[in-house]
Amino acid sequence: MNRTFRNMLLTLCTISLMAGLSWADTLKVGVQAPITGSYANEGQGIENGVRLLASQINAAGGVLGKQIEVIPCDDQGTAMAAAICAKDLVNKGVSMVIGSYTSTCAQAAQKTYFNAGVIQTSDGTADSLTENGYWTFLRNSFPNSAEGEFAANYMVNVKKYKRIVVLSDFSTYADGLGNATEAAIKKLGGNVVSRDKIKADSQNFTPVLTNVKSKNPDVIFFAGYYSDGGQLRAQQMALGIKADFIGGDANDNPDFIKLAGSAAEGAFIINVPSPDVLPYPIAKSFIADYQKTYGEMPPSIWGLMNIDGMRAIIHAMEQNKSFDTKKAVDYLHNLQTPIDGITGPIAFAKDGNRKGGAYVVKKIQADGTYFNEYVQ
Amino acid sequence: MDIFLQQLANGLTIGSMFALVALGYTMVYGVMKLINFAHGDMVAASAFVGLTIYTQIMGQAASLAAVIVIFLLTAAVMACIGIILERVAYRPLREAPRLSAVVSALGASLVIQNGIMLIWGPRMKIFPELVPQVYWDFGGVVISLIQVIILALSLFLMVSLYLFVEKTRMGAAIRASSIDQDAARLMGINVNSIIMIIFIIGSSLGAVGGLFIGLYYRGITFNMGWQYGLYAFIAAIIGGIGNIPGAMLGGMLLGLFNAFIAGYISSTWADAFTFILLILILIVRPTGLLGERVAEKV
Incomplete structure (x- = not known):
C-alpha cells in the first residue's frame, strides 16, 4: 500500500515537473493542418513553413527570451479530426494555432480556440469564418466574396462569356466561393446556365460533366480544390467539352x-500572385531558405499566408512585451501601419479579415508554367 | 439521347472497374464465407506498386509493351501479397468463430493502408499519362481510348474467369470447395491450395482494377481503397455474394446506376440512392440478384 502511494506520488511529481518545465520555457505554437489525406x-x-520560421526565430534568440515549440496536429482535411485537434492543442497549452488549410477544418475548430482564448490564424477563405464575432480568429488570406466579385467581373466584362457554368464541391470554402461567384455574376447581368456540385475525392466527374456538356457552356468556373480540379479538367477535355476552364484559388497547386x-494547357486559375513572383525582399529570402531546407518550392501561396499570420502574431507579442493573446489581437486590430509580410502588407480589420488583396488570372502554358493573363 | 448514351459509356467504364474488384470479394466469400475487408486496400496498393514499377524498373518508358509489363508485374506482386495475407491473417483463424476472422480482416485493411502511407507517403501520387489521350466522337458521344481498353480488358478477364471456373478441373474443385469444404477434402481436393488460388486470382484482378484507377483518374491516394472497396463490396452483394457472374452483373449495374443518378438527378444523391438500391434488392431478394435461395438450416 505504502509503496503504491509512494510510486503514485513520484509519478505525479515527475509529470508536474515535466509540465512545469515545458510551461516555463517555451512559447507553444500549434499547427493544425491536413498533414495526411x-x-x-x-x-x-x-x-x-511554421517549423522553418520557428527555427529562424529560435536561432535569433526566440520571442521575448522564450524558445518556440511547434506542436503539429493532423486534421486530415476533415471536420471531425479538426474538432479533435482543437481540443488536443488547447489541452497542450498552445497560445496560438496556425492553420488549417481548409475552411471546413478552420470552422470546426474555431469555437474551441475562442473559448480557450487561443489565437487562430487560417488561410480559409469562407466568408462565414469571420461572421461569428470570435476575436481569436485572424484570417491571413482574403475572403471568398472578394474573389467571387473579381472572377465574375473577369468572366462577364473582360471575357464576355455568354453561358457560364459554376461548379463546386460541398465544402464550406468551395460552396461559399461558388455561391459568391454565382451571385456576383448575376449582379453583373451574366448568364449562369448551370450551378452544380461534385463530391470531392469521388474521382468520377463524368456524369456531372456530361450534363454540363448538354448546357453548351463557354466557360466552366470551378470553385474547389486542386485534387479534384485537375481531374475535372482532364475529364472535361476527354468528353470533348470545348469550354474554357477557370479554377478558383485552391486549384493553384502543382498537382493540378x-x-x-x-489537358492542363489553356486552363485558367484565379488567385493572389504566386510565391515565386512575390516582389518583397522578405519573401525572396524566406522562399530561398525554404528551398534550401526542404529541397522544393512551397507548394502554394497558402502556406506562406499562414506564415504571415504567425509572423504578425509574434510581432504583436514582441511589441506588447506580453504573451497575452487578447492584447496581441487588439494590437493587430488597431495597426496604424501594416506589417511587412511575405505575401504583402499585413493589416487586419476589426472582424479579423485581412485588409487588401489583389487577384490575378493565370493561364497554364504547354510546359506547365503560368502566364499572367489578367492582373487586377 | 446523346446524354443517355454518354452516361451509358461512363457507367460501363466505372462499372467494369467495380466488377473487377467485386470479383475478389465474392470469390473469397464463396469459398471461405469470409468478407475480405483488406481487398479494397489491396487494390489501392496495386496502383502504388504499378507506379513504382513504372518509375523504378521500367525507367519511365511509355509504350504498349511497357504498359503490358506493368500489368503483369503488378498482378504478380499483388498475388504474392495476397498469398501472404491469407497465410498471416486468415489461415490461423480458419477454425475460429467467424467474427474473429472479420476482425482480422479489418486489421489487415488498416495494416495495408498504413503500410502504403509509410512506404509512399501521405501525399497524392500522380500516374503518368501512359495511355495516349485519344478520343472518338460519335455524333456527340465521346469515347476515349482508355475507356475502350478498360471495358475490353475487363470483359476479357471476366469471361476467362467464368470459363476457368465452369469448364476446367481446377474450376470444378473451386466450386466443390465453395459448396462444402469437408466433402471436397474427402474427394481428394486440397482445400488449402484452392484457397491460395482464390487469393491469387482475386488479388490479380484487384491489381488490374487498381491500375485502371491509376490510368483513368491518374490521382492515387493511400486511403482510396476504402471508397472503391465499399462500392465493389456493394456490387458483390447486389449480384449475390459468392456468385461470380453475380459480381460482374452487380458491378456493371452499380456503375450504370451511379452514372444515371449523378447525371439525371444529382451527384449529391448518388451515394444515397446506391444504398437505397442495395436495401431494396436485399428486401426483395435477400441473397442478391443471382444468389441462390438457400433454406436456412436451423
Whole structure:
C-alpha cells in the first residue's frame, strides 16, 4: 500500500515537473493542418513553413527570451479530426494555432480556440469564418466574396462569356466561393446556365460533366480544390467539352497541372500572385531558405499566408512585451501601419479579415508554367 | 439521347472497374464465407506498386509493351501479397468463430493502408499519362481510348474467369470447395491450395482494377481503397455474394446506376440512392440478384 502511494506520488511529481518545465520555457505554437489525406501537399507545406520560421526565430534568440515549440496536429482535411485537434492543442497549452488549410477544418475548430482564448490564424477563405464575432480568429488570406466579385467581373466584362457554368464541391470554402461567384455574376447581368456540385475525392466527374456538356457552356468556373480540379479538367477535355476552364484559388497547386496532364494547357486559375513572383525582399529570402531546407518550392501561396499570420502574431507579442493573446489581437486590430509580410502588407480589420488583396488570372502554358493573363 | 448514351459509356467504364474488384470479394466469400475487408486496400496498393514499377524498373518508358509489363508485374506482386495475407491473417483463424476472422480482416485493411502511407507517403501520387489521350466522337458521344481498353480488358478477364471456373478441373474443385469444404477434402481436393488460388486470382484482378484507377483518374491516394472497396463490396452483394457472374452483373449495374443518378438527378444523391438500391434488392431478394435461395438450416 505504502509503496503504491509512494510510486503514485513520484509519478505525479515527475509529470508536474515535466509540465512545469515545458510551461516555463517555451512559447507553444500549434499547427493544425491536413498533414495526411487529399490535401497533404498543402498541409505539409504549412507545417514545414511554421517549423522553418520557428527555427529562424529560435536561432535569433526566440520571442521575448522564450524558445518556440511547434506542436503539429493532423486534421486530415476533415471536420471531425479538426474538432479533435482543437481540443488536443488547447489541452497542450498552445497560445496560438496556425492553420488549417481548409475552411471546413478552420470552422470546426474555431469555437474551441475562442473559448480557450487561443489565437487562430487560417488561410480559409469562407466568408462565414469571420461572421461569428470570435476575436481569436485572424484570417491571413482574403475572403471568398472578394474573389467571387473579381472572377465574375473577369468572366462577364473582360471575357464576355455568354453561358457560364459554376461548379463546386460541398465544402464550406468551395460552396461559399461558388455561391459568391454565382451571385456576383448575376449582379453583373451574366448568364449562369448551370450551378452544380461534385463530391470531392469521388474521382468520377463524368456524369456531372456530361450534363454540363448538354448546357453548351463557354466557360466552366470551378470553385474547389486542386485534387479534384485537375481531374475535372482532364475529364472535361476527354468528353470533348470545348469550354474554357477557370479554377478558383485552391486549384493553384502543382498537382493540378500533373493531374490534368496534357489537358492542363489553356486552363485558367484565379488567385493572389504566386510565391515565386512575390516582389518583397522578405519573401525572396524566406522562399530561398525554404528551398534550401526542404529541397522544393512551397507548394502554394497558402502556406506562406499562414506564415504571415504567425509572423504578425509574434510581432504583436514582441511589441506588447506580453504573451497575452487578447492584447496581441487588439494590437493587430488597431495597426496604424501594416506589417511587412511575405505575401504583402499585413493589416487586419476589426472582424479579423485581412485588409487588401489583389487577384490575378493565370493561364497554364504547354510546359506547365503560368502566364499572367489578367492582373487586377 | 446523346446524354443517355454518354452516361451509358461512363457507367460501363466505372462499372467494369467495380466488377473487377467485386470479383475478389465474392470469390473469397464463396469459398471461405469470409468478407475480405483488406481487398479494397489491396487494390489501392496495386496502383502504388504499378507506379513504382513504372518509375523504378521500367525507367519511365511509355509504350504498349511497357504498359503490358506493368500489368503483369503488378498482378504478380499483388498475388504474392495476397498469398501472404491469407497465410498471416486468415489461415490461423480458419477454425475460429467467424467474427474473429472479420476482425482480422479489418486489421489487415488498416495494416495495408498504413503500410502504403509509410512506404509512399501521405501525399497524392500522380500516374503518368501512359495511355495516349485519344478520343472518338460519335455524333456527340465521346469515347476515349482508355475507356475502350478498360471495358475490353475487363470483359476479357471476366469471361476467362467464368470459363476457368465452369469448364476446367481446377474450376470444378473451386466450386466443390465453395459448396462444402469437408466433402471436397474427402474427394481428394486440397482445400488449402484452392484457397491460395482464390487469393491469387482475386488479388490479380484487384491489381488490374487498381491500375485502371491509376490510368483513368491518374490521382492515387493511400486511403482510396476504402471508397472503391465499399462500392465493389456493394456490387458483390447486389449480384449475390459468392456468385461470380453475380459480381460482374452487380458491378456493371452499380456503375450504370451511379452514372444515371449523378447525371439525371444529382451527384449529391448518388451515394444515397446506391444504398437505397442495395436495401431494396436485399428486401426483395435477400441473397442478391443471382444468389441462390438457400433454406436456412436451423
